[in-house]
Amino acid sequence: MNQEQRVMEWIENHQDEIIHFLQQLIQIPSVNPWFFEEPAPSKEKDLQQFIAGKLEKLGADIEIWEPVADELKQYEGMAGYYPGRDFTGRPNLAATFGKGSEGKSLLLFGHIDVVMAGSKWTVDPFEGQVIDGKMYGRGTVDMKGGVAAMIMAVEAILRSGFKLKGPVIVGTVVDEEAGGMGALDFIHHGYRADACILTEPTSLTIAPLCRGILWGKIKIQGRSGHIEMPQADWRDGGAVDAIKKARYILEHLDRLNEKWAVSKTHPYLSIPCQVHVAQLNAGEYPTSFANEAEIVFNAQYLPSERDEKLVGGKVKKELTDFLREVSESDPWLCEHMPEIEWLVDADCAETDVAHPFVQTCVQSLKTIGEEGKIEGLGFHTDMGWPVNVGIPTVNFGPGDPSLAHHSDEFTPVDEVIQAVKMIAKTIVDWCEIEEA
Structure with missing residues (x-):
């Protein structure tokens, strides 16, 4: 033997x-x-x-x-x-x-x-x-x-x-x-x-x-107001629904994912990198428009995308630039720019x-x-x-x-x-x- x-x-x-x-x-x-x-x-x-x-x-x-x-x-x-x-x-x-x-x-x-x-x-x-x-x-x-x-x-x-x-x-x-x-x-x-x-x-x-993993939180500002009452234009002090603005960003995230599904693949991975929304947090009262909203997401990245510190800095910048470009196409968001709070960068x-x-x-x-x-x-x-x-x-x-x-x-x-x-x-x- x-x-x-x-x-x-x-x-x-x-x-x-x-x-x-x-x-x-x-x-x-x-x-x-x-x-x-x-x-x-x-x-x-x-x-x-x-x-x-x-x-x-x-x-x-x-x-x-x-x-x-x-x-x-x-x-x-x-x-x-x-x-x-x-x-x-x-x-x-x-x-x-x-x-x-x-x-x-x-x-x-x-x-x-x-x-x-x-x-x-x-x-x-x-x-x-x-x-x-x-x-x-x-x-x-x-x-x-x-x-x-x-x-x-x-x-x-x-x-x-x-x-x-x-x-x-x-x-x-x-x-x-x-x-x-x-x-x-x-x-x-x-x-x-x-x-x-x-x-x-x-x-x-x-x-x-x-793969590498980024956890982030997109913070979106609104302006609360009585949800059952007519509202003035936001430039005149009217309410702005942070949830509606979050939906606007989410729609653009869907289009970003369509691009990533083509560009962020690997021959040994069965699924492409995506920005997956994990949590939605918004609102305070049933009678008020949401004063703010948060989109908590999980985004993946490939070893080829690592930055000089061997983590996801390049993809962080990509997502930050994406959020800025989307926000610049909306008058409220352009003046009240959403921010990303980065929670975790787990390397690959x-x-x-x-x-x-x-x-x-x-x-x-x-x-x-x-x-x-x-x-x-x-x-x-x-x-x-x-x-x-x-x-x-x-x-x-x-x-x-x-x-x-x-x-x-x-x-x-x-x-x-x-x-x-x-x-x-x-x-x-x-x-x-x-x-x-």
Whole structure:
């Protein structure tokens, strides 16, 4: 029996152990505190300590530290930097196996924070219950399924009686769900590798790129007045309905999206970049015209559109110019120019599909019986900073990403096992192994 067969046999024989480990991750509710209106203790530290305990038993060299926002000021204006963010009790973790070995190195990377459970669950969101071959729970998809798979892949190799010829770093970070400052800090901390698998959910496809995401809020001014009474011209002090002005802008957004549907595409993305309206906030009383209105939107951008700081500045300018041009065609808006308040700029990145590491991952996937499909991700992941410092990175993990953040979020158990096999196979081929 060769090396690969021994590792795969270990995985086959320890499927219950793999799934139990994922259940244990789900059962620690590491909800990002950004989702709570009032400050609340985070369980991220509890989960990192649990992971550290497991990795320590496997012989890893472990470092745990809390990011410090003031130490990252040099990244102002770049992805993941948020001044003053508090990471007390919210540590990052790095565990290195085969430290000092001379072979090619690999970073297995993932975030351990999750969004809040929310409502309308039919099962306990923090139990990890398995029903009909699917594990349910907050984070099974995004992205504790992937974190469990990457850790168990390393364990499968070590428990099969091998040691690594090249180092493997297991990196688990916080704060991805609120902007990615944990990943920025991890890279700032100095961790590097010859390649990286970010185990975000991809339904077991290889995703060598992700899109950038801009969240913004268009603020539109009106002038309130009695909604049931005749109104003078606005130049003479009459009311102006901010909702009607918002509709005017929305109509122009539809036309902008028609242009983007042609100009902002990528061969590995199934849908074009668009400006999606996520929220409409307006009005105060049923008897008054809206004094102001807000359009909250989500706009996507491509790696080719990044600015000099590797984020979405060019697209921000494009949207700001668009809003100004639209407003200049309306007399009220021209004199009361709407403004965009930028909320989030989540970066993007891309690795050339011809890179040897991408092809190694494709072959690993084919070896375990999967198609080996390459497909980009329409959402943001933490791959930006590894790519920015020259680490070729792919996203790969179990679970359907469209189920992330849903009530009754679930991942098929067999996908988790397949992910363990693929990652283990990639370690065998990329880092190489030998008898312990």
